[in-house]
Amino acid sequence: MQSNMYSTFANDYDQAIQNNIYNAHFERPSLQAMLPALEKLQILDLGCGSGVYAEYLLANGASQVTCIDYSEEMVQIVKKKAELAGLTNKVITYSQDLLLGLPNEKNESADLVISPLMIHYLEDLNLLFQDIYRVLKHKGMFLFSTHHPFADFKYTKTGNYFERELVEQEWKTFGKPIPVKFYRRSLTDITEVLTKSGFSILRITEGKVSEKAKEIDADTYKYLSENPNFIFIKCLKV
Numbered sequence: 001m002q003s004n005m006y007s008t009f010a011n012d013y014d015q016a017i018q019n020n021i022y023n024a025h026f027e028r029p030s031l032q033a034m035l036p037a038l039e040k041l042q043i044l045d046l047g048c049g050s051g052v053y054a055e056y057l058l059a060n061g062a063s064q065v066t067c068i069d070y071s072e073e074m075v076q077i078v079k080k081k082a083e084l085a086g087l088t089n090k091v092i093t094y095s096q097d098l099l100l101g102l103p104n105e106k107n108e109s110a111d112l113v114i115s116p117l118m119i120h121y122l123e124d125l126n127l128l129f130q131d132i133y134r135v136l137k138h139k140g141m142f143l144f145s146t147h148h149p150f151a152d153f154k155y156t157k158t159g160n161y162f163e164r165e166l167v168e169q170e171w172k173t174f175g176k177p178i179p180v181k182f183y184r185r186s187l188t189d190i191t192e193v194l195t196k197s198g199f200s201i202l203r204i205t206e207g208k209v210s211e212k213a214k215e216i217d218a219d220t221y222k223y224l225s226e227n228p229n230f231i232f233i234k235c236l237k238v
């Protein structure tokens, strides 16, 4: 389970992603560009982290955001931010392993489900994707981002792109190297679970790093301008 790292470094993560390249100037603007109009929407944010998406969704008209994360520390950060902003009536938070699906959420209760950069921590996507379909209203959308399957293939030990594989790495996001584990899976693996769960895929993109990233680190900007890193998938419940 990867979430230990996110629990230990919850506050550091919150600080790190405010203005970094990968989240603030690549992932978030890319996913946000694919969101529908947010006014009056009931939204689920799965793997909400420290709540940067909840802040954005509410600032842009969402009527309620339910934030779920495995890490209780992350959930507490979201709760505190909602209290400080006077938004406790619009933010619901709880911690739960999303591998178990969405047992606390009612059928056809959400207009939109987002899950930025979380699904690669789950070995099996079937239960979660089936439950996302169940809790979405008719014509509801599911939008998520994850590691690009092609980018992750460079870490393979099996050499078999089509075989799901646990990847172990060290990340230096918070200064010192921290061991991380996530699942590498093929594009087919992701899209088959979506369509088997009932979703129609509306759009797949690879995102775009913002020009602002150039001022922070020209080499990373160049790398992300020329290489796949994340993938963004928007689906519809029909």
Ligand SMILES: C[S@@+](CC[C@H](N)C(=O)[O-])C[C@H]1O[C@@H](n2cnc3c(N)ncnc32)[C@H](O)[C@@H]1O
Pocket: 002, 003, 006, 007, 017, 023, 046, 047, 048, 049, 050, 051, 052, 053, 068, 069, 070, 071, 074, 096, 097, 098, 099, 115, 116, 117, 118, 121, 122
């Ligand atoms: C890369 S962070 C992304 C956070 C947030 N979506 C964002 O974009 O800033 C991944 C998040 O997924 C959560 N997570 C990892 N595995 C999970 C699981 N099995 N169930 C629920 N949340 C999980 C972590 O605790 C962490 O907060």
